[in-house]
Amino acid sequence: MPRDNMASLIQRVARQARITFRSPAGPTFGENLHRLQQLLDEVRAEDLHLAPRGPSAAAAAGGGLPWSGVVPPVSYMHICETESFSMGVFLLRSGACIPLHDHPGMNGMLKVLYGTLRIACLDTLPPAAAAPPPPAAAAAAAAGPCHRALYRSRQHYTPASPPCLLSPHTDNLHQIDAVDGPAAFLDILAPPYDPQHGRDCHYYRLLEGPLPPAGAEPPGLPREVWLMETPQAADFWCGGEPYPGPRVCF
Template identity: 55%
Template sequence: MMPGDSSMASLVQRIARQALVTFRNPPAVGDEASKSFLENHGKLRSLMSEVRAADLKLVPRRAEDGGAPPAQHPYHRGAPPVTYMHICETDQFSMGVFLLKSGASIPLHDHPGMHGVLKVMYGKVRISCFDRLERPAGGGGALPRAEMGALRRCVLRSTGEYTEESGPCVLSPDRDNLHQIDAVDGPTAFMDILAPPYDPDDGRDCHYYKVLPGEGVKDSEQTEKEVWLMEISQPPEFWCGGEPYPGPEVCL
């Protein structure tokens, strides 16, 4: 197969190429997306809707493989509650697979200035999505810098469950940008694209939050809830290990 031939390319290869095209010139934070970006993003979501565990050579884990409660601190012995399979990364995007043991969660966290597409490969996840209600002065640029213990006024946009038969969960810099992901009824895995990748040197570090119960919570007409989130350090029960990606090679 020639490098430019897509007729026999694996589905994961086609997804990576479409991600590269889609996120080569993404809209700036606060800007309206162009027609070209929306069309390419739609193609990417369509490809992600098709991908299944077999395309990545993933073998679904059994409940007994991931049923033990995770250790309470990353320095404790034992398997991590979450592992990551790296597929590929460019300046424009990163792509990989997260695997969660039974009962594991990826705590509430943000994606500063980033787009994302998440597709479940097996099992079931519950995803709770939040948005910040603050907007930077002037309507552009990055969101206010997070600080430990700082409070953020946010809105709970949605909570939904996703399986391999579900379409992708999509986030943008302005919508569903903070989320928590919980494994439901056993081990689960999902393919994840983030654009651009996390980069602390470029202001895209991952921050963790907790919801303050009863603090200024109210129901809106759309049944969305306004909440206060407080930035916290990475929860001690959560850490992420790594394991090899078994699927088709991706060349970009």
């Protein structure tokens, strides 16, 4: 059952997010971010009136058949948005993947509500004059921009895990896979995506091959890799669903 204090908790999360990201360069940013992380760590699926879904429930919510290209592989529930941050819930169907993408100049926090996510995190690196791209990257440059990156980590996250964090310079690129069933996570981005202000979402492909499949660990992390910017994958799109949880107000 939902906890009686959940409305105040999700409201406090939103208020703390507004305080934290109102001055991300201020002297108290680290302290405020830690407080927000503590609050976010308390949130559970049932407190947002969510429950793990089977194929039939996912189809009903998505308005179509079980995920086979008719129902979107990922859905988003919008909770709130201000100039400094946005907050919502992403729901991934079983086997769904949010492809490798970036968050230009943004901070972010991700808290798993149900299911298991495998998250690969990378940093962009500045061009290195002494390190020319490998042949694969040089050949791919004709098809799209190529970038050096640091492949930092690849971990599994569950509701028992602390929030996964990203910053403008650390873990800013990530790929998110649902493992062994559907999954959902609460997501905070600060500031929100805004193409008019240079915060558009870009997608990437690892030039040395796709990120390792489930059960296979990438060798030697962290390590430098090359990425090619690509269009959004044809088999990935994000639908929308109404948010059923406690209302957030400012």
